[in-house]
Amino acid sequence: MATMDLIKHHGxxxxxxxxxxxxxSPEKVLTAMRIICSDPKVKAIFFNIFGGITRCxxxxxGIVTALKDIDVKAPIVIRLTGTNxxxxxxxxxxxxxxxxxxxxxxxxxxxxxxxxxxx
Amino acid sequence: xxxxxxxxxxxxxxxxxxxxxxFHTKAMLDYGTxxxxxxxxxxxxxxxxxxxxxxxxQEARDATGADTxxxxxxxxxAADAVHEAFDAGIQVVVCVTEGIPTFEVxxxxxxxxxxxxxxxxxxxxxxxxxxxxxxxxxxxxxxxxGKVGVVSRSGTLTYEVVDQLTSAGLGQSxxxxxxxxxxxxxxFIDALELFEKDPETEVxxxxxxxxxxxxxxxxxxxxxxxxxxxxxxVAGQTAPPGKRMGHAGAIVSxxxxxxxxxxxxxxxxxxxVAEIPSQISxxxxxxxxxx
Numbered sequence: 558m559a560t561m562d563l564i565k566h567h568g569x570x571x572x573x574x575x576x577x578x579x580x581x582s583p584e585k586v587l588t589a590m591r592i593i594c595s596d597p598k599v600k601a602i603f604f605n606i607f608g609g610i611t612r613c614x615x616x617x618x619g620i621v622t623a624l625k626d627i628d629v630k631a632p633i634v635i636r637l638t639g640t641n642x643x644x645x646x647x648x649x650x651x652x653x654x655x656x657x658x659x660x661x662x663x664x665x666x667x668x669x670x671x672x673x674x675x676x
Numbered sequence: 677x678x679x680x681x682x683x684x685x686x687x688x689x690x691x692x693x694x695x696x697x698x699f700h701t702k703a704m705l706d707y708g709t710x711x712x713x714x715x716x717x718x719x720x721x722x723x724x725x726x727x728x729x730x731x732x733x734q735e736a737r738d739a740t741g742a743d744t745x746x747x748x749x750x751x752x753x754a755a756d757a758v759h760e761a762f763d764a765g766i767q768v769v770v771c772v773t774e775g776i777p778t779f780e781v782x783x784x785x786x787x788x789x790x791x792x793x794x795x796x797x798x799x800x801x802x803x804x805x806x807x808x809x810x811x812x813x814x815x816x817x818x819x820x821x822g823k824v825g826v827v828s829r830s831g832t833l834t835y836e837v838v839d840q841l842t843s844a845g846l847g848q849s850x851x852x853x854x855x856x857x858x859x860x861x862x863x864f865i866d867a868l869e870l871f872e873k874d875p876e877t878e879v880x881x882x883x884x885x886x887x888x889x890x891x892x893x894x895x896x897x898x899x900x901x902x903x904x905x906x907x908x909x910v911a912g913q914t915a916p917p918g919k920r921m922g923h924a925g926a927i928v929s930x931x932x933x934x935x936x937x938x939x940x941x942x943x944x945x946x947x948x949v950a951e952i953p954s955q956i957s958x959x960x961x962x963x964x965x966x967x
Contacts, residue, residue, distance in 0.1 A: 558885060558921045559833050559911040559953055566952050571914070576922035579774050579831075607835040609801050610696060610772070610813040639815045639835060640703075660836060661954050 560605045563660065569668045572599045581611040586619020587626065594627055601632050601671040605660055608639030617645035621652045632670045636663035678805035678850040679825070679870040679877070680768055680794070685809045686742040688733060688766070689714045690749055690757045692724045696772075697748035700813050701725050704746075707816040709809050712740035715760075733757075733764040744768045746802060746811050751775035754798065758784050762791055770811045771797035771861070778924075781859045788861055795861025799923065801831035801853035812853065814838075822847015824960055825871035827864055828883035829856050829890075829923070833911055836953050837883060844957040846964060849877040856885070856923025864894035872902050879905050879963045881956060882947075886912030887926045887933040895941035905963040908942045909950045910935045 561571045575593065577585050593599055606616050616637065623629065635656040637645050649656055657663045687704070691697040692714025702725045705711050713736035714724050720731030730736035733745060745766045749757040754773035761769045762784075776798050788795050796803055802812015806819035814831070818839040824846050828834040831853050838851055849871070854862050864882060871877045880902070884891035891910060898906050913935040915921050917928040928934050942949045948963075950956045 558915060558926065559830070559836070561915070562911060562913045563952055565914045574915075574919075574921060578922075607815075607832045607839070609815060609831050609835060610700070638839065639818075640813075661952075 560603070560660070560664070563664050564603075564668065567664055567668055569664070569671060572596060577611065577616070579610045581608070581615035583615050583619035583622055586616050587623045590620070590623035590627055590629065594629055594631070599631050601634065601667045602629070603663060603667040604633065604635045604637070605663060606637050606639065608637070608641065611639070612641045613637045613639055613645035614641040614648055617648040620654070621648060624652070634663050634667040634670065636660055677874050677876045678808060679874050680796070680850065680852070681744060681803050681809045681811050682805050683808040685744045685811070686710050686712045686740060687811055688712065688736045688740070688742045688745040689727070690733060690745055690747045690761065692716055692727060692729060692748070693719050694748055694750070696813070698724050700748065701727060703816065704810050707810040709811060712742050733760045733766065737764045737766065742766065744770070744811060746770040746772060748772055755780035755784060758795060759787065762787055762793055767793050769793070769795045770800070770802045771795055772800060772802060772813055774799040778857070778859055781857065785859060785861060796852060797855040797861060799857045800855030800860070801834060803850065803852045805850045806848050814851070814853070818842055819851065820847040822849065823876060823878040823964060824848045825874065825877040825880040826851040826883070827867035827871070827880065828853050829885050829925070830883060830911060833883050833953065837881060837909070837956050840954060840957045841881070841960065844961060846957060846960055849874060856925050858888065858925040864890050865897045868894060868897055868902055872904055877904065878965060879907065879960050881960060882906055882908045884908065884910045884938055885923070885926050886910070886915050886921065886928050886935050887923070889933070891938040892941040895945040895947065898947055899945040906947045907950065907956055907959045907963065908947045909953060909956055910938045910942070
């Protein structure tokens with residue numbers, strides 16, 4: 558919810574609110590990506606995870622699987638910190654994906670991508 | 677000092693043999709928490725991540741003298757687990773589980789008040805006194821010992837704020853996630869009261885969100901009862917009315933429970949309110965006594 562607030566604070570417009578909830582699994586992330594990608598208005602996707610009970614490696618695995626299984630057209634910005642963060646980074650780097658650790662930085666990056674898509 | 681949990685706390689894990697239960701028991705042990713026993717019906721006499729498991733909380737408490745428990749039991753059975761902990765004489769029960777029916781939580785609340793014990797949560801990350809004891813699911817490494825008390829309705833946002841405080845050299849006395857449900861065992865006022873009395877805590881950070889009136893009541897309490905400076909943040913400034921935002925209790929209903937009302941109540945009580953999470957550490961730094 559604070560992610561949405563921060564996107565608006567920086568002048569962006571969130572397309573949706575999607576909380577993956579506690580206790581994570583890669584399947585949850587895959588389902589989330591299916592839902593988000595079904596909205597043609599989405600110009601960029603931002604994953605903002607600070608994992609407690611959510612394990613970052615579960616999320617990373619879900620993102621990698623989603624990119625294989627679903628035709629994701631929008632660019633993705635990933636922010637991952639917290640539980641199993643190192644494992645997550647390994648999974649992402651094997652798939653040539655990068656992740657930031659700062660929420661503010663992530664929001665700025667995703668807004669630049671979304672706005673780049675408009676013009 | 678710190679509040680509610682410290683290096684002397686002896687902890688029982690209820691639901692220790694589950695996926696999240698065993699994973700986070702290991703994380704708590706790695707942090708240095710004295711996890712003395714686990715309780716899972718039917719698994720008594722076994723061991724899980726090196727911790728002895730008992731069939732009931734009573735047996736676990738009799739064998740170890742534990743005073744604290746943490747509940748990782750699935751929602752359908754979690755209310756029973758909390759009752760069991762209270763019946764066995766546990767003083768502080770941290771309930772991580774999300775999705776316990778509100779009516780069940782009302783029953784627990786009544787019992788808690790009658791017994792004079794405490795539940796933190798449900799649907800919460802738990803409580804940590806950095807460097808001493810971690811009871812819950814928060815990532816331990818982002819915390820550092822210090823003078824800032826943190827109380828929050830949101831798990832993830834607490835991690836965000838604590839991480840920033842630590843990076844800014846502002847350690848924490850205790851951080852409590854009170855949970856995102858409509859009915860919770862420990863609210864902002866309870867935590868503020870404890871932080872006000874704790875000699876180690878100098879500044880309190882309060883992280884609220886939309887829904888209910890806990891923030892407004894906390895603001896009134898701060899005005900009349902709290903001498904220590906308080907910094908607040910309210911999540912959900914852009915939340916549409918009538919939509920539940922992630923937490924069961926995070927909903928603007930009938931035009932009340934908005935972030936705007938809560939921010940105004942805090943401002944009227946002389947509380948510094950951050951517009952975005954990354955401003956919090958700066959506001960706190962201005963209030964912590966130097967030296």
